[in-house]
Amino acid sequence: SPAAPTCLIASLFAVLPSPRQVSPLNLRRLALTTLQMLDVDYDLSSTVFKQSNDSAWGQLEIALSACLPPNIVYNLTVYEIDTGQTTLYTVKKSISNAKSLGVSSDSASYLVASSNVTFSVIPEKVGESSGGGTLYILNCSDANGWWITGYTSHSLAEDLYNLLSPYFQTTIMIQNTQQLGQILNGTSIQNEQVQGAVVINTCGEAVPIPSGYYASNGVGYDTSANSYALYCYTLGRRVLQYNWTWASIVGYPLYYVANTGLFPSEQNDWGIYGMRQVGAAGLNAFLLGIDNQSYVYNSGWITDDLPGVVYLSDQARYYSNYYGVYPSPYQTATRALPSWITSTYHLTVTTYVFNQVDSYNPGAVYRHTATVNGTSGFRGSLLALGVTRTPDIRLTALGILSDFKPRLYRSEYTAVGTSRLVVLQLGQVGGA
Structure with missing residues (x-):
């Protein structure tokens, strides 16, 4: 008979660690x-x-x-x-x-x-040691805005006042285009320092234009081109003359001129009356003016519509935390300025609000280099935020604060x- 099969049975025993030892x-x-x-x-x-x-x-x-x-x-x-x-x-x-x-x-x-315990933060005032220190916020009741969807110029002006006035020695709301003409003439509103001021245009792609002198032939109106691009050129000349920082909060700067009394029956092709289109010629003329070049009418489009989103620069994110101003870290930018304008108009980017994308800047502060009495230095500046509507004025505040860098003095009163x-x-x- 066949032999019985042999079976081998093995038993293994392992000691597992306790759950406390494992985790x-x-x-x-x-x-x-x-x-x-x-x-x-x-x-x-x-x-x-x-x-x-x-x-x-x-x-x-x-x-x-x-x-x-x-x-x-x-x-x-x-x-x-x-x-x-x-x-x-x-x-x-x-x-x-x-x-x-x-x-x-x-x-x-x-x-x-x-x-x-009481904590306090006292900001340094812009211009305390270097002169200037005036903030003008355009709040013109006789000028409509464009590309400020969801807001009015007045509401934006109020928000900017609350954000930025603690950092300036004097903050003045420009209530109408007549007052704008006054400071363009170099005349103060409340005995403030006109030289070295920051001027924020809350009208978006439109810019208020005073009636009279600044809208006249040869000063604001180019008869040969049938355009108010010449006003934008004169505006650039004033920015250079008074060493202003001009802030454009959204879109294509200086694309329209606005004055409800001057243009009562004209509109911007989108149903906003009291406004007249200047087009790309406005910014081109402004850049000629800030560089003290001769005026030439040029309607060539220079901005670019960047794909996707753009991101705050490292510098902007640092000062966002420092000043406690927190816009969204990414935006869409359809009016980004080309980098070649720095060499063409003697500009230097002193603050990148957004990272540069290829050869375009979605948002930056450009300071103009000029020689005065034999000394070369910055004179006249432009903050251009080429973001898409609606505007986020925290970006404007962040751009200005990042560029001027007023210090914060923190104090703690304890017992x-x-x-x-x-x-x-x-x-x-x-x-x-």
């Missing part, structure tokens, strides 16, 4: 997030400054126990910080739910300040006992 609980992170959660409505900050017998401490114990898993024990200690010649930490209160935290524990600390350190130590009990 240990991060007690330090748990302690920190627990403290942050307890202070989400400043309840922790309020409680730690109360008397040790206050009922708020009992509420804190209840909240603390509710935040932690049942197998976690804790000790929470509050220290008062005395900053004299040497820093001293004095225990003010300690609460715990166990006599011992076990063989291993970890902790996190959290610094809180009393409501008696003894206004800062306390909270230390939460956690331990784990129970089996694996």
